[in-house]
Amino acid sequence: MIDLHYWPTPNGKKVSILLEELGLPYTVAPVHIGRGDQFSDDFLKISPNNRMPAIVDHAPEGGGAPISVFESGAIMLYLAEKTGRFLPADVRGRYEVIQWVIWQMANQGPKFGERGHFSRVGPEAGDQSYAQRRFNDETHRLYGVLNNRLYDRPYIAGDDYTIADMIAYPWTVGWQAQGIDLEEFKYFKRWFDELSARPAVQRGLAVSAGPAEDPASLSPEEQARRRRLLYNQRARPAPAS
Structure with missing residues (x-):
């Protein structure tokens, strides 16, 4: 288990x-x-x-x-x-997958995440236009990386569906909120539609x-506590010996 x-x-x-x-x-x-x-x-x-x-x-x-x-x-x-x-045993196939797993961890996830963060920042944080433009552009660029990768192969790592596909897919489900036009990326769209139809992906x-939480149900004090906890984190002290 x-x-x-x-x-x-x-x-x-x-x-x-x-x-x-x-x-x-x-x-x-x-x-x-x-x-x-x-x-x-x-x-x-x-x-x-x-x-x-x-x-x-x-x-x-x-x-x-x-x-x-x-x-x-x-x-x-x-x-x-x-x-x-979902991970080839031969060294060439294996590292074809591994490099795309690392690409997702180092590029797609962080850049898409920063795009989401700076799109939500309120006016109290000052002018965010540069950060918003930078991460909007990076998000668009990375959709292009996937699109170009998929124009001549069915899956990210080649002919077989692997963990390279599974790790990248969830970050693309929010393409509309990310300001992406799927018609601009037709090879990506073909891949996205195929994965979206897989029963295990849907599950x-x-x-x-658990039940979804209504943010409006939180007291102002709890909202302030969470903001202090979640944003602008710094190093935690080491445990006492």
Whole structure:
């Protein structure tokens, strides 16, 4: 059994999609990132960067104590290796996939995330036009990277559907909010439509972590507490010896 420490964001949905594709049994352990669950001492033991998702595998290959893994790219590689699926065994095919997994972690996820962040910043933070333009442009550029990659192959890493596709897909579900016209990227659109129709992808996207929270239900004090907790984070002090 695998414990999936999860909140329904694109990063969380990468892993739920893969688990659904693999058909592995798993339980969802909600990590309410708006409330600050990711800063709890118990969660930091398995995810020291205080970010979800993370997993705990209670039946690792070879037996022994449970294995915990944090960072979504590492989780994808771990589960693919554990099951021998969605990651080629030969060195050329394997690194074709791995380089795109790292591309997603280093480029698509961070740049799309910054685009979302700066689009939500209020006027109290000052003029954000440069940051908004920069990350709008980067988002558009990265859709172009995917489109150009997919013009002569069905999937990101070649002829086969792999974790390279699963890790990139959830960040593109919000293409409309990202200001993207899918008709501009026809090879990407063909890929996107195919993945969107996969039953396991649909199940993975639908994984929840409990009832949705109405932000209007929060008191002004709770809203202020969360802003202090979540924004402009600095280093946490090391535990006392």
